[in-house]
Amino acid sequence: MTNSVDAVTRQMQERIENYQRRFGVLFQDYFKRLRQEFDAPKLSRFTPRSFDLLEDLSLRGGKRQRVAFMYEAARLVTSEPVPGIDEAALSIELLQTHLLVHDDIIDDAPTRRGGTSTYYSYKEEFPEQPQTALGLALLAGDLAAFLSLRVLLEADLPLSLRQALVETQVTAGAATFVGQMYDLERDLPALPTEEMLHEVSDYKASRSSALAPIQLGLLAAGEDVKQFDATLRRYALMFGISGQMCDDYLSLFGDEKVTGKPATADVRDGRRTYAIRAILAAADASERERVESILGRQDASADDIDTIREIARRHGVDQQLRSQMHRYAEEACVEAASWRPRWRDEAVTFFERIPVWGVERTL
Amino acid sequence: MTNSVDAVTRQMQERIENYQRRFGVLFQDYFKRLRQEFDAPKLSRFTPRSFDLLEDLSLRGGKRQRVAFMYEAARLVTSEPVPGIDEAALSIELLQTHLLVHDDIIDDAPTRRGGTSTYYSYKEEFPEQPQTALGLALLAGDLAAFLSLRVLLEADLPLSLRQALVETQVTAGAATFVGQMYDLERDLPALPTEEMLHEVSDYKASRSSALAPIQLGLLAAGEDVKQFDATLRRYALMFGISGQMCDDYLSLFGDEKVTGKPATADVRDGRRTYAIRAILAAADASERERVESILGRQDASADDIDTIREIARRHGVDQQLRSQMHRYAEEACVEAASWRPRWRDEAVTFFERIPVWGVERTL
Incomplete structure (x- = not known):
């Protein structure tokens, strides 16, 4: 095996x-x-x-x-x-x-x-x-x-x-532009809902980075894309959520040398990413206050990031994020599996494997 | 008559x-x-x-x-x-x-x-x-x-x-975007050539505001637009130059209440418009120095604008601009006249009249 x-x-x-x-x-x-x-x-x-x-x-x-x-x-x-x-x-x-x-x-x-x-x-x-x-x-x-x-x-x-x-x-x-507006909106409330983050991920990323490429490939190959709209959207959405969680996770917990982005970036910009949201949701009142006091501060330091990471680990948020991104990747995988026997096996396998592979490569 | x-x-x-x-x-x-x-x-x-x-x-x-x-x-x-x-x-x-x-x-x-x-x-x-x-x-x-x-x-x-x-x-x-880049470029040299200003006007304005609308109307009416490319471009270019000169003239010499734009705007931004360029080209060394000392100054005042206007009038630049915008409008008019008898007379008349009408309405 x-x-x-x-x-x-x-x-x-x-x-x-x-x-x-x-x-x-x-x-x-x-x-x-x-x-x-x-x-x-x-x-x-x-x-x-x-x-x-x-x-x-x-x-x-x-x-x-x-x-x-x-x-x-x-x-x-x-x-x-x-x-x-x-x-x-x-x-x-x-x-x-x-x-x-x-x-x-x-x-x-x-x-x-x-x-x-x-x-x-x-x-x-x-x-x-x-x-x-x-x-x-x-x-x-x-x-x-x-x-x-x-x-x-x-x-x-x-x-x-x-x-x-x-x-x-x-x-x-057009979807991406409104998704990016929505992304800015997301950072305004203290604690955005998960549903809001999913919708942001859908509009901001899934549609242009997953759905559209799949649609374009199918169209070029002569397939009637409209007929498969629902399953393609579900796949793109699940894959997109999983991918966004990976990105958000890496931004906070990843190695700067690998991500090419300073670990302080999201925190300094006050981004309420999947990672930050999960931490705020899990933290107790005094921890939440501590995190909020760092979020959006342009001079947030590596030590501040460590403080946030520590709070996250104390509540198992890092573990929780990893299991969530796995879960969404697996839902995408199940969706792709439903494309058999309509579509060619080797390409279906590609779409089945890539979400989980993306998560595993991340961690 | x-x-x-x-x-x-x-x-x-x-x-x-x-x-x-x-x-x-x-x-x-x-x-x-x-x-x-x-x-x-x-x-x-x-x-x-x-x-x-x-x-x-x-x-x-x-x-x-x-x-x-x-x-x-x-x-x-x-x-x-x-x-x-x-x-x-x-x-x-x-x-x-x-x-x-x-x-x-x-x-x-x-x-x-x-x-x-x-x-x-x-x-x-x-x-x-x-x-x-x-x-x-x-x-x-x-x-x-x-x-x-x-x-x-x-x-x-x-x-x-x-x-x-x-x-x-x-x-x-796409033409407009590069025209707008070019518009920013125009403001860098001390004295842009007239050719440069014409090219800016062509890309920044004529193509999206005159050429494209005419092409769209003709296309919708079933005309083969490519066949008439040269004459449509010439018309749009001449009309566009005339219109840009009107705008630039009004920005400096016009009534703020009519233009809806402060007379200081172009000067403060250091824009080397048709009007500013003509003044710099006509001015003597000390006047040019005076104008340059005002251009681009964020605190340029109504008095400063008056100084520039005075230098302009001393060299007849206001008059020269008015006659130039007329000349380009008339060239557009001649171009439109050549569309007879191929195209319908009443609409040809519209395109003949509107450039000069635009100038006269301005002044």
Whole structure:
């Protein structure tokens, strides 16, 4: 049993690495072509500079989980190459670039994906003109969003497919924007409900990072996506909650060197993540007061984080979070299992395994 | 002659007012439907609030010149009602709302269209949380952009037309973003060339405010737009330059009560507009030094503006600007005249008259 599981995991890992390589080349070519073809003002140096920064951030993308989801979704239907799938992959990652660029403005975040954020690159270039830096980052993000749609509109595909792909991305984008608003709203009440956090996770992440990629892959492979709307949404939701819990857990309990994000970040920003919420819910009155006194303080230190971690461990919150993220990953797995025998076994297996694998890789 | 011109002008004015009324109702209905139909997180209050602010800014839109351009472009081809034209009008104005919301973040502008800007509305709601205000304004803007595409994607139209409309808007949006970057770039050199200002005007404004509306109207009316690309671009460019010169002129020489924008705004922000550029180009060394010492100063006063105006008038720059905006308006007029006899006379007349009318209304 263990051996065969290992074999499947190895195979899955190989497939993901394969997609990463393939997509890396594709994405580099895309930016090369963009520079040649984009109708930019001749005298402007700011336009090519924005391409540099968008390319830099885009190519830094690590796991390309969205891309793997999309290729595997097409494989649910067929093992043959599917036209339009590469354009859909580019569109997904360009929309992601858009979201990250704007997210780093919203969070005033200096780093992203182990490098300087687009916003801070501009801040470094215009140290005396903060509004110029803000403006350029905002516009570079806007541009990435429209490029993500343009790449689909220009794809050599039947009109109806092209339109379905564009619609999927526009819907995913709009959902993400309201999800991000909701994410800001979440930090206002003292103790957001779990239901609220699930809804945030759904709108902010699941729809653009899991649901849309699966929909795009299925559409490109000729599947009628609407028919499977409910099960795809459930899968994306459960997977998304599990993934968000992993992220929130790692932000607090993880190794900064691995996450590439300081453990103080969420606390300083007063983010009421799954982890923080669970701690506040479990803590007694005096502990809660202690945690609240640290949350949102810009000078929160490593010692403060240790204090919060200690309170968490005292109530078994770290353990509780780990078991919860497992539970949601397993619910996603069960949902994917229901896709047999309608869809191809090897791809169903991928979607079954990846949620739990994601959790296990995290811990 | 004078009488018949007056009659044409009156007729034109009536038609524009007619479009304004018709579109106002349409836009209100759109937002009503949006609230009912948009798939928003159930528990979120921030999403409906963003709709409120987007609606408020959108309905405050004054002249609706873009909308008039689009309806008149369809009338170049036919006097019959054209399917898809209302959705195209909504799309144009939603994209404009997007541009304004983000523009007011870039410029840190408290007011827009005679009311509070979306950014400042959020700032007032979150006086202690500037990043939350920034984030919400940014996301509301993003949302408006995607709504502007969604309204086209959902239109009950033949696929090929729908796709052509979406493509037009995505192209116009992308051009505007690089135009706005270029607009920020323009303010860096001491004396930008006129060519640079024309290119800024083309990308930042002409393409989304003149070219795209005309293209959308023609497309909806079944015209092959690509065939007329060169003449439409020339018209939009000349009209756009003339209009930008009007705006820049009014910002400096106009009545604040009419423009709704303080005369100090461009000067404080150090904007090298057509007006400022012309003054710097005409001024002698000591005057230039004087103007430069005021430009970009946040405490620039009404007296400072008077100083700049005086230098301008001393060199006849105000007169020169007025004659230049007339010249470009007339070039647009000549371009439109070349559309006869291919297109319908009454609509050609509209496009012939409106550039000069725009200038004369300004002065």
